[in-house]
Amino acid sequence: MFVFLMMVSVSGFAQRFDVPASHPKLVVGIVIDGLPYDLVYKNRDMLQEHGFKKLINQGAYCSNANYEYLFTQRAPGYASLVTGSEPSWHGVVADYWFETLSEGSIHAVQNSEYDPVGTLNRDNACSPDQLMASTFSDAVKMYFQNQSKVYSVSLDATAAVMNGGFKADAAYWLDENSGKFVSSSYYLEELPKWVKKFNKNDYTSVYFDRKWEPLDSLKFYKRTIPDSNRFEYGYDAEFKTFPYLYEDIKGHYTGDKFIKMIPEGNTMTTDFAVATFFNENLGDDLTPDVLMVNYHVSENIGKYFGPDSKEMLDMLLRLDKEVAHLVDVIEDETGKNNTLFFLTSSSGLGSNPEYRESE
Numbered sequence: 001m002f003v004f005l006m007m008v009s010v011s012g013f014a015q016r017f018d019v020p021a022s023h024p025k026l027v028v029g030i031v032i033d034g035l036p037y038d039l040v041y042k043n044r045d046m047l048q049e050h051g052f053k054k055l056i057n058q059g060a061y062c063s064n065a066n067y068e069y070l071f072t073q074r075a076p077g078y079a080s081l082v083t084g085s086e087p088s089w090h091g092v093v094a095d096y097w098f099e100t101l102s103e104g105s106i107h108a109v110q111n112s113e114y115d116p117v118g119t120l121n122r123d124n125a126c127s128p129d130q131l132m133a134s135t136f137s138d139a140v141k142m143y144f145q146n147q148s149k150v151y152s153v154s155l156d157a158t159a160a161v162m163n164g165g166f167k168a169d170a171a172y173w174l175d176e177n178s179g180k181f182v183s184s185s186y187y188l189e190e191l192p193k194w195v196k197k198f199n200k201n202d203y204t205s206v207y208f209d210r211k212w213e214p215l216d217s218l219k220f221y222k223r224t225i226p227d228s229n230r231f232e233y234g235y236d237a238e239f240k241t242f243p244y245l246y247e248d249i250k251g252h253y254t255g256d257k258f259i260k261m262i263p264e265g266n267t268m269t270t271d272f273a274v275a276t277f278f279n280e281n282l283g284d285d286l287t288p289d290v291l292m293v294n295y296h297v298s299e300n301i302g303k304y305f306g307p308d309s310k311e312m313l314d315m316l317l318r319l320d321k322e323v324a325h326l327v328d329v330i331e332d333e334t335g336k337n338n339t340l341f342f343l344t345s346s347s348g349l350g351s352n353p354e355y356r357e358s359e
Helices: 037-042 052-057 074-083 136-143 157-164 193-200 203-208 246-252 257-261 263-279 297-305 310-334 353-358
Strands: 002-009 026-032 059-067 096-099 104-107 150-153 170-174 181-184 289-295 339-345
Touching (some): 037 310, 052 310, 074 136, 074 157, 170 263, 203 257, 203 263, 246 257, 257 297, 263 310, 289 310
Parallel strands (some): 026 289, 026 339, 150 289
Antiparallel strands (some): 002 059, 002 339, 096 104
């Protein structure tokens, strides 16, 4: 079963007497890859007040929302989330699938009819054309006569494109070869000046000079398995315990792909989302805009270390800070009563069967 964790921060929390606007100026969708519901629930005492807790305590908390289909890959997860339908309706049945007419494999978002923008890497030629159903942001655009602005941000192309829908003004994602944010000619012919300026900061090089150490002493990470254990694959099956020196590990992966596997990738996502918010003037008038933000790193850390690992818990605590920063910045600028947040996961993550069997 495909389980969602959904938390919505609604304008005008019921226990306050603020009167919300008739509709929000800005809808912010936060989609986290591979985040199990119970990871947040069982570690809620370790979370700060302005991140996940704020969305839970001041919003509607749906602990058992789900779509009833089995194949929990990311592309159908995003498509189901933004269309409100299941793969049999929206047409995105997997990340890749075989098409009998062309006798070839089809990627959910890659489309050779378009060109990459900001890079020469053809893997970034993408569009949402495989979708067979419109998304909620498409409906917002149509209802408000295309005056609403819609932007989608992720380190991953599939997430950015699917979450943005058909009518997004732009979707941005990270090119693994260069470590820069790029897009596709489906949306625009050239990257805006502010995106080029952001890319010039070369954040991946800055982050790769760091090391990953736990935020707190590992003795406080009580609801996790030992840091050194036989159930973790780790980075390239070689690096499995704290601390992680990025300089020693990044060479095991091509280009700047490693940024998608470390907590700093979430920081980079937040920074770019905030830059999108300010530079595109989202939520600055009475016509509602949509900003979709996908945090992709959690799926990779969960895949390499497992949901019960100390690495996964440390990632959650760091991600909690990123969510808090994103929410605070946007609310301070747009106003709480003018902003609606929702947070969910594109899929869950199961424990290693061998670990469960050993308990």
